[in-house]
Amino acid sequence: MNLPPATAAPVTTEARLAYVLRHFWLAYQPAPPVRIGYAADRPQVEVLEGAVDFFSGHEPYPAAPNFRAWQEQQVPFFFDAHPERPLLELLPGRAVVSADVVSAAFYLLSGWQEYFCAERDQHGRFPYAASVQQRYGFVALPVVNYYFDVLRRAVEHVSGQALQPRRWAADxxxxxxxxxxxDNLYSAWKEPAKAALKRGNLLGFGRHLWQHLAQPDAWDNLEQVQQNVAAYGASSTFFFIPNYGRSTEHGPYNADYRLHKLIPRVQTLAAKSEIGLHGSIGSARTPQQLGAEAEAIGEALTDKGQRLGLRFHYLQWEPRVTPEHLTGLGALYDSTLGFAEHFGFRHSYCLPFRLFDFKHGQAFDFLEIPLNLMDATLHHPRYLRLAPAEIMPAIQPMLQEIERFGGVFTLLWHNENFDPANSANGPREFHRIMEYLRGRGTAFLTGRAICAAVQE
Ligand SMILES: [Zn+2]
Known part of the structure; x- marks a missing residue:
């Protein structure tokens, strides 16, 4: 698979600062009129520059970060040119942040590493193994939120006003x-049937085949999924693939259903849930294909012409072209950006954010609601292989980080993993996570509701 070229203009200090501060001021309430910047701006909160000319080049990785303690965490600080100085100096009427948290936040939030790194896996994805999160071991820590927390403390000092993380619906x-x-509605019978055939158990194979023909498939469960979620007073988001069958002769499968045959069901679901687009294999790189698929979803809905949220099948994403295709589409939000290989924070941030347009030196318009946890990650043979009892202890620290910063936890649970036959990452594991979240007083929101809540 050939990679589109990285065609980026050098990123100016002003562009970096504007991009990062825009996110910072959205993360807290209220926003007192405090100036944050580098020395040249004579700001009240001064950040010491540490990036030299990194952002005028095309290197994917900066020098190794320094780890410093903040809020009882060891936090990696990139572009930390003054490790001998205290991280934060509170002086009369002003404050100095000695690590360049603006550059570091820009580096992580913008998606710099994946834009300039040329490594991709067999599905065309930026691999977790190539990330700074993997290299320095901070995938489950929303590091940019920690940087912002340093700025928060500085702003509080200068303004004499306490800043709170944003709150969500019903406080x-x-x-x-x-x-x-x-992805699948009609394929639950296939694996057990194949297994029976492999064992030479023709009777067993015949029984699976007969069941398949005579009974609804265990994965044909969209309404049950909706009810399962509704039991928590929640409504969720269903992403449908408008593209049937194998993507190419030997390529991965798209949907095992034909969307146009589901239209009445999709419209009924849409009364209580959100419907979005699950972009098929290749659509992350092909604007015509993506446009046609968005149209097909639009046609399936009664409320036509609404801006769509989406996630790409296989979490496919090409940082050098996908964001501008989404902009061209007028997408409302995307929720693809998590690592398939590990739960956590691919952009080290636990709030919705805007990716950076390296061609034009500004933020993209659509919101990214980053994906934190995919069911498959927990148990897939190539990913984590956690036993059911290991799941909550593994993900709880990440959930606590999200709660600490008033963030959004994005969970992907495929409909096929509501099949009671799945005892590894199935309905029991889903409910355990949901019960924990309910117990913590979370607000269950659809992507559309999240976008409405964070609009500037
Ligand atoms: Zn998929």
């Missing part, structure tokens, strides 16, 4: 975005 301390990628 909830954090939000949860429950999503389902609908």
């Amino acid at each position: 909830a301390p954090f939000a949860t975005f429950v999503t389902h990628d609908i």
Whole structure:
């Protein structure tokens, strides 16, 4: 698979600062009129520059970060040119942040590493193994939120006003975005039938085949999924693939259903849930294909012409072209950006944010609601292989980080993993996570509701 070229203009200090501060001021309430910047701006909160000319080049990785303690965490600080100085100096009427948290936040939020790194896996994805999160071991820590927390403390000092992380619907301390990628509706019978055939158990194979023909498939469960989620007073988001069958002769499968045959069901679901696009294999790189698929979803909905949220099948994403295709489409939000290989924070941030347009030196318009946890990550043979009892202890620290910063937890649970036959990452594991979240007082919101809540 050939990679589109990286065609980026050098990023100016002003562009970096504007991009990062725009996110910072959205993360807290209220926003007192405090100037944050580098020495040349004579700001009240001064950040010491540490990036030299990194952002005028095309290197994917900066020098190794220094780890410093903040809020009882060891936090990696990139572009930390003054490790001998205290991280934060509170002086009369002003404050100095000695690590360049603006450059470091820009580096992580913008997606710089994946834009300039040329490594991709067999599905065309930026691999976790090539990330700074993997290299320095901070995938489950929303590091940019920690940088912002340093700035928060500085702003509080200068303004004499306490800043609070944003709150969600009904004053909830954090939000949860429950999503389902609908890849398969009719294939639950296939694996057990194949296994029976392999064992030479023709009778068993015949029984699976007969059941398949005579009974609804265990994965044909969209309405049950909706009810399962509704039991928590929640509504969730279903992403449908408008593209049937194998993507190419030997390529991965898209949907095992034909969307146009599901239209009445999709419209009924849409009364209580959100419907979005699950972009098929290749659509992340092909604007015509993506446009046609968005149209097909639009046609399936009664409320036509609404801006869509989406996630790409296989979490496909090409940082050098996908964001501008989404902009061209007028997408409302995307929720693809998590690592398939590990739960956590691919951009080290636990709030919705805007990716950076390296061609034009500004933020993209659509919101990214980053994906934190995919069901498959927990148990897939190539990913984490956690036993059911290991799941909550593994993900709880990440959930606590999201709660601490008033963020959004995005969960992907495929409809096929509501099949009671799945005892590894199935309905029991889903409910355990949901019960924990409910117990923490989260607000369950759809992507659309999250976008409405964070609009500037
Ligand atoms: Zn999918």
